[in-house]
Amino acid sequence: MKDVAKRLQEIGPTISKICELSGAAGASIGVLHQNQVIHTAGFGFRDVAAKLAPDANTQYHIASLSKAFTGAAVSLLVHEKRVDWNDPISQLLPDFHHYDPTIKNDATLLDFLSHRTCLAQKSALWLQDGTQLLLGPKELLPTISYAELVHPLRSEWLYSNWGYCIAAEILERLTGKSWADFLAERVFAPLGLKRTSTERYPKGDNIAKSYQAFPDGTPSPVEPPALVAGSIMQGAAGVISSVSDLLIFYQALLKAWKDQAANNTTATPGLPLMDVRMSLTGHIPLEIGSSFEQFYGIGWAVSELPAPLGQIGTNGMFIPKMPVVGKGSKKRSVWHHNGSLVGFFSSVHILPDSDTAIIVLTNSLANNDCADWIGQLLLETVLDNSDKNDYVKLATESVAVYRSMWSELGPELDKARVPNTTAQPVKAYTGKYYNAIRNWFVEIEAVDNCLEFKFQGLSNQTHKLSHYHYDTFSWLLTAHESIERGRWPDLTASVYLFEFGAGRHGDITTLKWVHDWAVPAGEIFSSLPVQVGAEDQSVLGKKHYG
Secondary structure (H helix, E strand, O other): OHHHHHHHHHOHHHHHHHHHHHOOOEEEEEEEEOOEEEEEEEEEOOEOOOOEOOOOOOEEEOHHHHHHHHHHHHHHHHHOOOOOOOOEHHHHOOOOOOOOHHHHHHOEHHHHHOOOOOEOOOHHHOEOOOOOEOOOHHHHHHHHHOOOEOOOOOOOOOOOOHHHHHHHHHHHHHHOOOHHHHHHHHHHHHHOOOOOEOOOOOOOOOEOOEEEEOOOOOEEEEOOOOOOOOOOOHHHHOOEEOHHHHHHHHHHHHHHHHHHHHHOOOOOOOOOOOOHHHHOOOOEEOOOOOOOOEEEOOOOEEEEEOEEOOOOOOHHHOOOOOOEEOOOOOOEEEEEEEEEEOOEEEEEEEEHHHOEEEEEEEOEEOOOOHHHHHHHHHHHHHHOOOOOOOHHHHHHHHHHHHHHHHHHHHHHHHHHOOOOOOOOOHHHHOEEEEOOOOOOEEEEEEEOOEEEEEEOOOHHHEEEEEEEEOOEEEOOOOHHHHHHOOOOOOOOHHHHEEEEEEOOOOOEEEEEEOOOOOOOOOEEEEEEOOOOOHHHOOOOOHHHHO
């Protein structure tokens, strides 16, 4: 064990280099090995302006690492026979009315939690400029009910946050408690997690501030994410925690898994983690036809090393082929997950055969998924495999591709543009363009004979439109403009085009927007007159946001 601890200590400069290359303001790491915490460290700053360093107790938004907590909460309800994994969602939530009969009648709780419903993500509808959420919690079921079915139910793994939002809704209806209170009382407190919460602004002073990195790595402060208790996305990404608390949680998970497997039971005395084998069983392959054994359980990906990892992170956008982790080592299982939000990246890797858990929390939306690269570096350092990957090189390459993707957006749009076309008078395009269920809209306005638009009619979501060709307009942003607005980086050119369409009488009545990569045909938004009834003037009123 001393050798492992020494190796982990020695790679500190490499971790610092990856943070520097990526533009990560700060990072906290922790390693449990053979059931003992053998290494923790902090890098950079939790507060750049004050030059305050992070440590194992620094609290970060952990993004999708939250899914394991929501899964654990649902497991308690299953253990108490208040719900079953195979219950159809329509049985648990009678007001769930998806347009596709197979989803409406057959999609189960397990289907949603294992990301095998194959429903479109529609992330653009709840998050645009800054960290303000554009949909309130009451819009959860209506929005999921109209999400496009990209592939047949259970035919592929298609990651989506909605399943864990659904799970939080079910939990609240069955227990009469909020998702946050249930977690606090039934999971956090029994495990002794004192640095874990679901508040946007946790109490105390050892809190990681959130940043985005400009292409040159300079940190830009952003507001902390609003994906917390009471939000539409709470079940998917609403937990704030620290390395020290997560080490406790994952240590308990390992104990429960070993105990329940050895005794063929679903409960472990003294622990609130029920039927963990269900969460750590593969319910859908991560990639159909892959030669690697990789699956998704409930809040966890499960792979057999050697294998490429990071499927839930973002580095796969920048690297043509993710590196195989653990080359030259024996076959062994790893449980893993990634998390990403505006302001934060995170990763966890667990080796159950050696009671190893590796945690990386960072407080920047950097120029790559640095938490993923650091996590894989730590994993291979523990494995001490003979053929290790060069993670500094991978960080360098991924940053270069990220920067080039920004610079290529303009030329890509220019290449597809038809020159010398004309548009209609700007007033022809003005109005509100609603989605099919009318809980989300784009408002188009004429300002000084130019067009502007507002997501959900909000002034802080305003962008300028420029004529692209025919009845299509562009709102292309540079990397700096996107970061200054606190946006998730949209690196697909089609996202920045609005294609207006005419009705039978030649007047503009529709707006097509390709905002989801899994739905290349785009989504059609239909116009209504700007002057509408009082109940339509804002979908962001009290009934949505309380």
